[in-house]
Amino acid sequence: MTATAPLPAHGAAPSDEIARALDLARAKRWLVAAVVTILCLWVLVPIYLVLVNALSTPSEVSGWPKSFVPSFAMESLAFFAGYRGVAEALLNSVMVAAITMVLSIVIGAPAGYALARFDFAGKNAFRILVLMTRAFPLPLLALPLAVAYIQIGLDDTILGLAFVHTMLAMPFAVLITASLFMGVPFELEEAAWTLGCTRLQAFVKVVLPLVSPGIAASAVFAFVVSWNEVFAAAVLTIENRTLTAFLLQSLNVSPLHLKFAGAAVLVLPALLFLFAVRKYLFAMWGIANR
Amino acid sequence: MPSRALPYLLLAPAALFLAAFFLYPAVQVAVIAFTRGDEVGLANFARMAGHWKFDTALWNTILLAAVVVPLQLALALFMGQIVTQMGRGRDLVLYVFTIPLGISDLAAGIIWLAILEQNGFLNSFLYHLGLLDSPVARLSYQNTLGLFVAVAIAEIWRATAIMLVILVAGMGLIPKEYNEAAEVFGASPWQRFVKVTLPLLKPSLQTALILRTILAFEVFAVVAALAGTSMPMLMGETYAWEFQLQDRGVAASYALVILGISIASTLVFLWWLRTPEEARA
Amino acid sequence: MRRHLTTTSALATLTLAAFAATSAPAPAAAQELLFWSTQARPVEEAQGMREEVLSGFEGGAVDYQPQDAGPFITRLRAETEANEGTIAVVGALHGELTAFADAFADLSAIDVSAASPALVELGRLGTDEQRYVPWMQATYLMAANRAALEHLPEGADVNALTWDQLIEWGRAMEEATGSPKIGLPAGPQGLRHRVVQGYFYPSFTDSMVTRFRSDDAVAMWETVKELWEVTNPRSTSYNFMQEPLLADEVWVAIDHTARLAEAFNQRPDDFIAFPAPAGPTGRGFMPVVAGIAVPATAPDQEASLALVRYMLQPDTQIATLRATNFFPVVDVELPEDMPPSVRAAGAAIALQSGAPDANPGLLPVGLGDLGGQFNQVYVDTFERIVLAGQPIEQVLDEGAQELRRIVDEAGAPCWAPDAASEGPCPVE
Numbered sequence: 001m002t003a004t005a006p007l008p009a010h011g012a013a014p015s016d017e018i019a020r021a022l023d024l025a026r027a028k029r030w031l032v033a034a035v036v037t038i039l040c041l042w043v044l045v046p047i048y049l050v051l052v053n054a055l056s057t058p059s060e061v062s063g064w065p066k067s068f069v070p071s072f073a074m075e076s077l078a079f080f081a082g083y084r085g086v087a088e089a090l091l092n093s094v095m096v097a098a099i100t101m102v103l104s105i106v107i108g109a110p111a112g113y114a115l116a117r118f119d120f121a122g123k124n125a126f127r128i129l130v131l132m133t134r135a136f137p138l139p140l141l142a143l144p145l146a147v148a149y150i151q152i153g154l155d156d157t158i159l160g161l162a163f164v165h166t167m168l169a170m171p172f173a174v175l176i177t178a179s180l181f182m183g184v185p186f187e188l189e190e191a192a193w194t195l196g197c198t199r200l201q202a203f204v205k206v207v208l209p210l211v212s213p214g215i216a217a218s219a220v221f222a223f224v225v226s227w228n229e230v231f232a233a234a235v236l237t238i239e240n241r242t243l244t245a246f247l248l249q250s251l252n253v254s255p256l257h258l259k260f261a262g263a264a265v266l267v268l269p270a271l272l273f274l275f276a277v278r279k280y281l282f283a284m285w286g287i288a289n290r
Numbered sequence: 291m292p293s294r295a296l297p298y299l300l301l302a303p304a305a306l307f308l309a310a311f312f313l314y315p316a317v318q319v320a321v322i323a324f325t326r327g328d329e330v331g332l333a334n335f336a337r338m339a340g341h342w343k344f345d346t347a348l349w350n351t352i353l354l355a356a357v358v359v360p361l362q363l364a365l366a367l368f369m370g371q372i373v374t375q376m377g378r379g380r381d382l383v384l385y386v387f388t389i390p391l392g393i394s395d396l397a398a399g400i401i402w403l404a405i406l407e408q409n410g411f412l413n414s415f416l417y418h419l420g421l422l423d424s425p426v427a428r429l430s431y432q433n434t435l436g437l438f439v440a441v442a443i444a445e446i447w448r449a450t451a452i453m454l455v456i457l458v459a460g461m462g463l464i465p466k467e468y469n470e471a472a473e474v475f476g477a478s479p480w481q482r483f484v485k486v487t488l489p490l491l492k493p494s495l496q497t498a499l500i501l502r503t504i505l506a507f508e509v510f511a512v513v514a515a516l517a518g519t520s521m522p523m524l525m526g527e528t529y530a531w532e533f534q535l536q537d538r539g540v541a542a543s544y545a546l547v548i549l550g551i552s553i554a555s556t557l558v559f560l561w562w563l564r565t566p567e568e569a570r571a
Numbered sequence: 572m573r574r575h576l577t578t579t580s581a582l583a584t585l586t587l588a589a590f591a592a593t594s595a596p597a598p599a600a601a602q603e604l605l606f607w608s609t610q611a612r613p614v615e616e617a618q619g620m621r622e623e624v625l626s627g628f629e630g631g632a633v634d635y636q637p638q639d640a641g642p643f644i645t646r647l648r649a650e651t652e653a654n655e656g657t658i659a660v661v662g663a664l665h666g667e668l669t670a671f672a673d674a675f676a677d678l679s680a681i682d683v684s685a686a687s688p689a690l691v692e693l694g695r696l697g698t699d700e701q702r703y704v705p706w707m708q709a710t711y712l713m714a715a716n717r718a719a720l721e722h723l724p725e726g727a728d729v730n731a732l733t734w735d736q737l738i739e740w741g742r743a744m745e746e747a748t749g750s751p752k753i754g755l756p757a758g759p760q761g762l763r764h765r766v767v768q769g770y771f772y773p774s775f776t777d778s779m780v781t782r783f784r785s786d787d788a789v790a791m792w793e794t795v796k797e798l799w800e801v802t803n804p805r806s807t808s809y810n811f812m813q814e815p816l817l818a819d820e821v822w823v824a825i826d827h828t829a830r831l832a833e834a835f836n837q838r839p840d841d842f843i844a845f846p847a848p849a850g851p852t853g854r855g856f857m858p859v860v861a862g863i864a865v866p867a868t869a870p871d872q873e874a875s876l877a878l879v880r881y882m883l884q885p886d887t888q889i890a891t892l893r894a895t896n897f898f899p900v901v902d903v904e905l906p907e908d909m910p911p912s913v914r915a916a917g918a919a920i921a922l923q924s925g926a927p928d929a930n931p932g933l934l935p936v937g938l939g940d941l942g943g944q945f946n947q948v949y950v951d952t953f954e955r956i957v958l959a960g961q962p963i964e965q966v967l968d969e970g971a972q973e974l975r976r977i978v979d980e981a982g983a984p985c986w987a988p989d990a991a992s993e994g995p996c997p998v999e
Contacts, residue, residue, distance in 0.1 A: 135552030144315035146649030183463030228394035234642035270392025430804030518808030
């Protein structure tokens with residue numbers, strides 16, 4: 001913050017200049033606050049509107065003009081509460097996402113470290129390979145994968161689906177961790193070596209504490225990727241269906257009021273999750289102030 | 291000295307994993323793209339390129355990415371900078387900024403449809419303000435620009451958070467002393483941003499741009515929700531050929547086109563935002 | 572750091588639990604019959620299928636899974652390719668089943684004598700075996716908001732409308748309200764190809780394939796363009812017409828009965844159903860037929876067959892009608908207490924098929940996995956002529972070429988309203 005204005009260089013009416021500087025600082029604070037408010041509204045208003053629709057009666061949802069205050073009609077949401085299989089699907093979603101989160105970091109972070117710290121043949125080829133997983137339409141990959149899964153017995157398992165989601169989360173895990181490792185000066189690691197640490201010790205004691213919040217952030221990405229993935233989930237799981245696959249598919253063709261209630265049902269858990277992990281997402285500010 | 295094999299050892303798990311779960315199926319799809327009937331060749335590509343929607347779909351996809359990604363980059367940088375200026379409430383604001391991260395593209399399509407449809411919230415809002423008497427259709431096929439803008443807004447709303455998080459993580463790693471030093475030498479905030487923050491942010495900028503551009507080429511659900519069939523996109527055409535037309539050869543060709551432009555854009559960003567040698571070990 | 576560690580260990584525990592859960596034998600899953608379907612996808616219809624239709628089956632628990640075409644096709648293909656599967660019964664529209672004729676077991680053992688012979692014949696998919704049995708049916712109807720009726724052109728009978736009168740009506744509504752009030756299901760998942768194949772073409776050319784690019788067809792497309800001028804331009808996003816009807820975005824629409832049902836059920840007093848309009852060569856209309864098939868890879872063929880038999884029982888068929896708004900394929904006496912959508916549609920269907928100028932078309936048969944491309948010719952023709960404004964003759968010439976290629980490749984003989992043919996159906 002610029003609350004401490006630079007002192008005036010020469011002494012002509014210093015109080016005036018200080019007052020002006022304070023005014024400026026105050027104006028700037030207001031400006032920042034206003035901009036932040038607008039940006040927050042930009043994000044929140046659309047979500048609020050869906051909640052309004054989710055809490056309205058069917059005729060209000062398709063009516064005109066719309067009210068901006070919900071009538072708190074619970075019938076649409078209540079429908080989902082009584083929907084068979086929602087609870088199990090929710091549990092499946094959480095489990096698949098959790099496994100995805102762990103796998104993508106365990107497999108992705110070492111690769112990210114290698115990309116950040118070493119120059120070696122095939123580096124760019126690997127980088128592009130990782131990215132290709134997101135550049136290839138998943139619906140086309142799903143068929144060969146499903147055939148293989150059925151043949152080797154991975155079909156309809158939470159683990160099998162988590163593998164596919166890990167594949168999708170891999171670019172985030174590898175590239176985000178790589179850019180984090182790049183941001184940690186190599187000299188820090190070298191200094192640790194000269195102080196007698198092994199490479200592994202230096203990594204664990206020096207690098208890891210610096211990047212762990214960022215790693216948590218890329219784990220959050222993995223979770224979100226898995227949570228929102230529909231197609232593979234619909235094809236590769238039958239009994240162990242995830243919530244997204246269970247609901248989202250049918251929402252597009254459902255009557256409007258259920259469409260919005262369903263969207264709310266899907267969005268809320270993700271919001272709660274992000275809220276729960278927000279500290280990890282942005283703990284990196286602590287580093288900036290080191 | 292690091293052993294020569296170490297980077298490969300570190301990469302091995304990821305590489306093996308990708309070989310099994312990505313390369314194996316992807317190669318099968320690629321084989322389908324190059325075979326039609328019993329013949330090996332480019333017949334599928336010819337059929338794809340000869341279809342009247344192909345050019346539009348390719349052009350729309352590239353144009354949307356070219357419009358959306360730079361805007362998102364600017365917005366994400368702006369949001370990141372704003373947040374660094376804040377004291378109290380920063381965590382909460384950041385949380386709010388990242389909320390769209392948790393919202394799938396299908397859900398985002400539903401959300402923006404609720405706002406933009408004829409009886410939607412935008413028209414209702416204008417009505418309450420007295421600016422509109424009766425609902426008007428905003429998402430009609432004749433209004434190509436309107437559809438494009440609607441899709442672009444929804445995409446910017448949905449997917450800016452992903453860049454924001456990557457950039458904010460990078461900003462956090464820039465030592466505070468650099469900025470303070472620049473301030474001592476009298477650099478304006480804009481100068482500090484351009485001369486200090488941006489260059490040091492290069493690795494994160496690169497990651498954010500590459501990932502976001504690739505994802506932008508795969509845009510599908512938001513377009514389907516808002517523009518229906520009026521705005522052909524590569525991904526939508528892939529779906530159509532695979533599932534409605536059941537011509538897997540042409541669908542696979544589309545997939546390879548998406549892959550091709552994604553790799554091309556990645557190479558451009560890798561070259562443009564390369565980190566100078568001395569910064570690495 | 573401690574906080575990170577706790578999270579990490581919590582995650583590890585969670586992961587371990589998940590692994591344990593995945594490796595445990597799936598409880599009771601083996602006995603559940605998987606009903607893999609593209610129908611009754613709206614959440615409350617799926618709920619109805621599960622709780623009111625399938626809960627009465629005594630041969631075991633049924634897991635009803637409605638799917639988008641994408642996952643539906645992918646899973647079915649995967650099981651066929653792997654030659655091993657979990658799907659017990661497949662339920663889908665005729666057009667969706669044709670591509671999988673080889674993947675289905677022969678159902679000749681099922682007694683279908685109560686079902687309509689024409690529908691049973693469709694289920695053979697042009698082969699000697701019963702590839703699927705009819706499950707339920709619907710048709711396309713018109714629906715209108717009562718507010719639209721006062722703008723009906725003079726002398727027009729809503730139950731015996733012509734396409735020209737419909738255009739006139741649309742013009743009157745647009746003048747009165749300031750916005751076009753006719754809607755067509757021309758969205759990505761809308762059934763626009765059936766409207767072109769089964770309604771426009773038979774009404775104007777008395778054909779679906781043979782006279783695809785005749786002079787009558789050119790005149791027809793001119794009329795369709797006129798119709799489009801008074802049609803809500805949002806139509807390219809409409810998949811289910813019940814939504815724009817309920818939102819008052821449109822007042823008059825055509826769609827299949829199950830996709831109009833919500834309008835009648837939510838506001839029974841505001842909407843009426845009536846037959847499709849007629850053209851110079853009669854009142855063209857087309858059925859929507861959904862069938863049930865049993866994949867050759869079904870884990871327990873006997874159980875699957877039992878479920879198929881159950882689905883054809885009169886009581887099940889009535890319960891299905893309540894859940895999905897698709898009508899029975901076997902002769903049943905409908906009870907009095909049916910939902911408003913069924914009553915409205917039932918009366919209009921009777922008027923439509925009983926009309927003196929009725930000109931029913933059949934669904935395409937014998938096209939195999941080219942069915943999608945066949946439909947696409949009609950969709951492309953519609954989009955190019957009507958939306959993109961390309962010259963009619965040229966588009967029809969190119970469409971006819973493509974149509975000929977498809978029909979020849981499939982070797983499909985003509986079906987109604989085209990006259991029966993020896994060999995592939997000719998395209999003039």
